[in-house]
Amino acid sequence: MFLLQFESPSEKLGIDLIKLLACLNDWGWGQQANAASGMAVNDDCKLKFLELKAKRSYRFLIFKIENQQVMVEKVGSPEESYDDFTASLPPDECRYAVYDFDFTTNENCQKSKIFFIAWSPNTSKVRSKMVYASSKDRFKRELDGIQVELQATDPSEMSLDIVKDRAH
Template identity: 75%
Template sequence: MAVHDDCKLRFLELKTKRAYRFIVFKIEEKQKQVIVETLGEPAQNYDDFTASLPADECRYAVYDFEFLTEGNVPKSRIFFIAWSPDTSRVRSKMIYASSKDRFKRELDGIQIELQATDPTEMGLDVFKSRAN
C-alpha cells in the first residue's frame, strides 16, 4: 500500500506547526494508496474529530490531544487511531490491519496508538489516561 506524499506533509504540519487538530486518512483501494480525507482545523475539538469518522468504514486518524499535567503545565500528545468499526466490511478491516504498521512508520512522531472498534474505545477518558 503506497502512502501519498500529502499524508506525510500534512502530518508534519500538524506535528511542527500545530496547523491541524486532527487528520483522517483513507485507503483508496483502486489506487492502492493512503490519502488524506479530512483535515481538522486547530479550533475544532474532539467532538468534531469523532464526527468525521464514518460509522461503518475503517480509517486511520491522527489527533493532537492537548491536556494539562498535574502541575497545570500544558502538554500535547499525538495519537494514532486505527478506526475499525465492527460494522465495516471484513475485506476493509483486513486491508487496514495489514497496512497499519507500514503507514504508521511513515508518520514520524506518533506518540501513542489506539485501536478502536467503537467510539467508547477512544473516548476522551481513554485519551486522558493514555496521555499521562
C-alpha cells in the same frame, strides 16, 4: 470420514475461519493482503502530518485507503474539538487518524501528545478490516512522531476519558 467434536461454538468458528483463510489464500487473496502491507502512501499524508506536528496547523487528520494508496480524507482546523474529530469518522468504514491532544498535567503544565487511531468499526466490511490492519504498521512508520496508539472498533474505545488516561 471422521467426525470432529467441538467444546464450544466459538471453537468451531475458529476452525471455520482457518478454513476460510486457507480458501482465500488458494484463490490468491493472500498475495493481495501481503501487497497491502506495502501499500503506497501519498506524499500529502506526510506533508500534512509534518504541518500538524511542527506548526500545529491542524487538530486532526483522517486518512483513507483508496486505489491501493493511503491518502488524506479530511483535515481538522486547530479550533475543532475532539467531538468534531469523532463525528468525522464514518460509522461503518475503517480509517486511520491522527489527533493532536492538548492537556494539562497534574503539575499544571501544558502538554500535547499526538495520537494515532486505527478506526475499524465492527460494522465495516471484513476485507476492509483486513486491508487496514495489514497496512497499519507500514503507514504508521511513515509518520515520525506518533506518541500514543489507539485501536477502536466502537466509539466507546476512544472516548475522551480514554484519550486523557493514555496521554498521562
